[in-house]
Amino acid sequence: DGGITQSPKYLFRKEGQNVTLSCEQNLNHDAMYWYRQDPGQGLRLIYYSQIVNDFQKGDIAEGYSVSREKKESFPLTVTSAQKNPTAFYLCASSLQARSNQPQHFGDGTRLSIL
Amino acid sequence: QQQVKQSPQSLIVQKGGISIINCAYENTAFDYFPWYQQFPGKGPALLIAIRPDVSEKKEGRFTISFNKSAKQFSLHIMDSQPGDSATYFCAASIRGNNRKLIWGLGTSLAVNP
Numbered sequence: 001d002g003g004i005t006q007s008p009k010y011l012f013r014k015e016g017q018n019v020t021l022s023c024e025q026n027l028n029h030d031a032m033y034w035y036r037q038d039p040g041q042g043l044r045l046i047y048y049s050q051i052v053n054d055f056q057k058g059d060i061a062e063g064y065s066v067s068r069e070k071k072e073s074f075p076l077t078v079t080s081a082q083k084n085p086t087a088f089y090l091c092a093s094s095l096q097a098r099s100n101q102p103q104h105f106g107d108g109t110r111l112s113i114l
Numbered sequence: 115q116q117q118v119k120q121s122p123q124s125l126i127v128q129k130g131g132i133s134i135i136n137c138a139y140e141n142t143a144f145d146y147f148p149w150y151q152q153f154p155g156k157g158p159a160l161l162i163a164i165r166p167d168v169s170e171k172k173e174g175r176f177t178i179s180f181n182k183s184a185k186q187f188s189l190h191i192m193d194s195q196p197g198d199s200a201t202y203f204c205a206a207s208i209r210g211n212n213r214k215l216i217w218g219l220g221t222s223l224a225v226n227p
Contacts, residue, residue, distance in 0.1 A: 004157075040123075042203060042217035043158070058214070090157050100146045100165070100207070103215065105157025 002027045006091050006106035012114050013078065013085060021076045021109045023091035029104070031097035032074035036060060037088040037108075046089075049074055050097040078111060086113050118206050120218030127225050133191040135221045137204035140185060144206040148215070149178065149189050152201045161202070162189070194225045 004025045013019045025032065031050050035043040045058030049068040063082025068074050074093075078085045089109045095101040119138045127133045137147075145166055150158035164171045164178040164187065171178045177190040191198055204218040 006157075040219065042120075042219045043215075044217075045214060048214070092157070100163070102148065102160040102163065105159065107156050 004091055004093055004104055004106035006089075006109050008109060009107070011109055011111045013111060014114050016080045018077055018079050019111070021078070021089055021091075021111070023074045023076065023106060024072055025074075025091075025093045025104075026072060027093055027095075027104060028071070029093035029095050030071070031094045031101075032068065033092040033094075033103065034058075034064070034066065034074070034076045035090040035092065037090055043090065046076065048097070085111055087111060118204055118216050118218045120204050120221060122221060123219070124222040125224070127194045127223065129194065129196060129225055129227050131194050131225075133194045133198065133223055133225070134188060135202050135204070135223070136186060136188045137206075137218050138184075138186045139206055139216075141206075141208065142185070143208045144216075145209050146207045147178070147180065147187050148205050148207075149176075150203045150205065152203065152220075158203060191223075194223075196225045196227050199223055199225050 007022045033048045034046040044060050046064050047066040049055040052071050055068050065077045092103040092105045094103045148163035149161045151161045152158040162173050162176050164180050166182050175192045180187045201220045201222050203220045205215040207215050
């Protein structure tokens with residue numbers, strides 16, 4: 001079955017630590033996205049990538065970094081500079097970023113601070 | 115101008131009733147309006163979407179109504195079922211080269227049996 005796999009499902013971060021969230025898709029989609037979801041909030045865009053080896057900052061990129069070395073993979077690193085990292089992180093992909101293609105989501109990673 | 119305002123924040127409906135969720139926007143450059151459904155602990159999933167050249171789109175029990183002059187669109191769930199209990203998000207995207215979605219804050223729907 002095609003889809004998006006996020007891992008781990010739950011992640012705990014110590015103060016001053018960087019952590020990396022995994023996102024893999026086998027849908028052959030060009031575009032990939034990272035969102036942050038907080039209770040009572042909509043989805044806020046962290047980073048997006050329209051194609052391999054290219055990515056752009058979203059609305060709340062500070063304290064986060066990404067890479068897109070392979071079409072299938074778009075890992076997100078939450079750095080120690082992100083002072084309020086506790087949230088539900090969602091990865092999504094779409095066929096292209098230019099057309100009205102639906103975004104397909106993974107089941108998220110819940111990050112908490114120890 | 116970039117916002118999408120969604121209401122109500124929460125909604126309780128009896129089984130068999132009609133659930134109505136509304137969204138409003140200001141930016142006339144929006145040209146694609148999807149609705150997503152999210153169950154607890156899961157990612158959102160596309161439910162139905164509409165473009166502004168269409169006033170209504172129906173898929174099964176789910177209908178989007180679009181009022182271009184009022185800059186409003188709404189989701190109607192007919193014959194609501196307990197399995198429809200979820201959070202619903204409206205969104206909009208602007209013509210351009212990245213198709214960023216602007217999201218509403220969500221509506222938590224509970225359908226009582």
